Amino acid sequence: MSGNGFTTCLWFDGNAEAAADHYLSVFKDGKIGRIGRYTEAGPGEAGSVMVVEFEINGQQFIGLNGGPQFPFTEAISFQIRCSDEAEADYYWDALTGDGGEEGVCGWVKDKFGVSWQVIPPGAIDLIADPDPGRAARATAAMMRMKKLDVAEMRRAADAP
Incomplete structure (x- = not known):
């Protein structure tokens, strides 16, 4: 993902990677970038997806598995x-x-x-x-x- 422009961060409740995969199946011009995982430091379960970078139709997104606090x-x-x-x-x-x-x-x-x-x-x-x-x-x-x-x-x- 480039450093120019804006990146939209979407807060998910544990399903950011599934959402990114879904959006790439809907919008034909897209790709998955880096996937960051929680470590033993938390707050999520170690090894689970914390963030997933993805792009659809030229728009950059980060899906964050932040929890249920902000729907x-x-x-x-x-x-x-x-x-x-x-x-x-x-x-x-x-x-x-x-x-x-x-x-x-x-x-x-x-x-x-x-x-x-x-x-x-x-x-x-x-x-x-x-x-x-x-x-x-x-x-x-x-x-x-x-x-x-x-x-x-x-x-x-x-x-x-």
Whole structure:
């Protein structure tokens, strides 16, 4: 891992390595870096994974097995700006599968509790439309959705 930019540290409860492996199976452009293990000095069990460095889509992460004290919340999420509807469907299914859950307005929580926003192309343009009426109608439609349906958002924006 390079020394430039930012590295996001994600605090896990003993499953950081499994999470890194999962993210590498979901995001095709990724790799595992160094894995640090607890020693006899603790606080974790000697030999167990303390940290795992990984990279997905050019973003550097460290998974830290810190314990149950600090669970993930929706206050922090990662946006996935998709190039087409098929890619949005792929990420939606991959991140909600195997214990993940759907949220509202394009948000999902993966099986580790990390929140993601799956953004299909055109969604941001609709809610940021320079015409306040179009933006409001698109946003109102989005607020009723789980997975974002850009065609429906566009129909709402275009409605009189």
